[in-house]
Amino acid sequence: MTDAEIKKGLAGVTVDHTAISKVNPETNSLLYRGYPVRELAATQPFEAVAYLLWHGELPQAHELSELETFERTHRDLDANVRAVIDLLPLDAHPMDVLRTAVSVLGASATDVTDNSPAADLAKAMLLFAKIPAMVAYDQRRRRGQELVPPRPDLDYSRNFLWMAFGEEPADVVAAAFTVSMILYAEHSFNASTFTARVITSTTADLFSAVVGAIGALKGALHGGANEAVMHIFDEIGDAANVVPWLDDALASKKKIMGFGHRVYKNGDSRVPTMKAALDQLIAHKEAQDLKDLSDALEREFVSRKGIYPNLDYPSGPAYHLIGFDTLTFTPLFVASRVTGWTAHIMEQTASNALIRPLSAYNGVDERHIAQ
Numbered sequence: 445m446t447d448a449e450i451k452k453g454l455a456g457v458t459v460d461h462t463a464i465s466k467v468n469p470e471t472n473s474l475l476y477r478g479y480p481v482r483e484l485a486a487t488q489p490f491e492a493v494a495y496l497l498w499h500g501e502l503p504q505a506h507e508l509s510e511l512e513t514f515e516r517t518h519r520d521l522d523a524n525v526r527a528v529i530d531l532l533p534l535d536a537h538p539m540d541v542l543r544t545a546v547s548v549l550g551a552s553a554t555d556v557t558d559n560s561p562a563a564d565l566a567k568a569m570l571l572f573a574k575i576p577a578m579v580a581y582d583q584r585r586r587r588g589q590e591l592v593p594p595r596p597d598l599d600y601s602r603n604f605l606w607m608a609f610g611e612e613p614a615d616v617v618a619a620a621f622t623v624s625m626i627l628y629a630e631h632s633f634n635a636s637t638f639t640a641r642v643i644t645s646t647t648a649d650l651f652s653a654v655v656g657a658i659g660a661l662k663g664a665l666h667g668g669a670n671e672a673v674m675h676i677f678d679e680i681g682d683a684a685n686v687v688p689w690l691d692d693a694l695a696s697k698k699k700i701m702g703f704g705h706r707v708y709k710n711g712d713s714r715v716p717t718m719k720a721a722l723d724q725l726i727a728h729k730e731a732q733d734l735k736d737l738s739d740a741l742e743r744e745f746v747s748r749k750g751i752y753p754n755l756d757y758p759s760g761p762a763y764h765l766i767g768f769d770t771l772t773f774t775p776l777f778v779a780s781r782v783t784g785w786t787a788h789i790m791e792q793t794a795s796n797a798l799i800r801p802l803s804a805y806n807g808v809d810e811r812h813i814a815q
Contacts, residue, residue: 497787518573519594550651568786580607620721630784636660672701673760683736702757711752
């Protein structure tokens with residue numbers, strides 16, 4: 445045994461600097477490069493937020509135009525990536541499909557081992573452009589539907605929804621989707637981002653780091669939480685069932701996903717923005733029953749436990765109303781968070797040190813094989 449102080453989950457441990465994002469405790473605001481994310485969600489397209497995360501400043505008009513042009517001309521699902529997706533079973537989790545598709549894309553890249561700033565930025569932009577086609581096609585094939593090619597006349601969010609559903613979204617739907625993408629884009633040294641930085645610290649390539657981050661995001665304690673929220677709603681069924689369901693859940697010590705956050709102690713600052721977008725979707729889709737259920741569970745849980753919803757709580761129902769399958773929710777998170785991941789990968793590379801923590805051994809003492 446050892447007397448070393450153990451910080452389980454690295455709780456409270458500061459491992460490095462970052463200039464990409466922070467939570468301002470004075471205003472309880474999540475800042476991307478200094479900008480409150482709620483302001484970005486209210487004023488900027490997702491493409492501009494991606495640029496901000498990568499470059500540190502919001503783009504000028506010509507810079508945004510250049511990024512938009514690149515993204516729109518690299519949207520197609522590569523033939524080799526589609527072929528590999530088609531080989532995977534229809535009951536494979538969409539995160540496993542997406543992880544595999546990104547790995548194939550990386551294995552096909554001619555500059556995969558070039559970790560220079562210019563090469564990594566190009567890879568980040570490529571993933572930003574390509575992942576929507578992977579996510580949309582995987583959902584369509586599960587539904588027995590054909591691939592919908594991208595449309596270069598549509599912006600990022602509208603094209604994503606076009607490829608997923610084969611029809612142009614209503615303005616309120618596209619706006620809610622854009623808000624969710626912006627809110628999910630970055631959140632400092634969360635589990636998947638730290639995974640990406642650890643892999644990057646070995647001087648592995650950007651694609652490898654993103655594949656590892658996708659694996660970390662799959663878990664229900666991280667990215668899979670928005671998926672779990674809809675499973676809970678399906679289980680409860682109706683607002684009238686909330687109290688008895690919660691009684692049983694708390695008695696059996698069941699973890700209620702969508703509530704609580706390690707960083708936010710007074711409520712997730714992103715929730716009001718996403719909830720406003722959800723409320724507009726609910727009105728547009730005439731889904732009052734869903735609102736009643738969501739509000740009832742939030743009210744009951746907060747009154748009993750004093751723990752507030754996180755971003756996954758309103759985003760899950762929003763993705764459901766937009767039309768996505770529940771299993772596709774976390775891949776949507778990937779499509780957003782790949783911007784933050786790749787910003788951190790480039791930041792790690794620029795000032796790298798191998799991330800290799802110590803451990804405290806608590807096994808048996810030294811022993812020997814009897815002769």
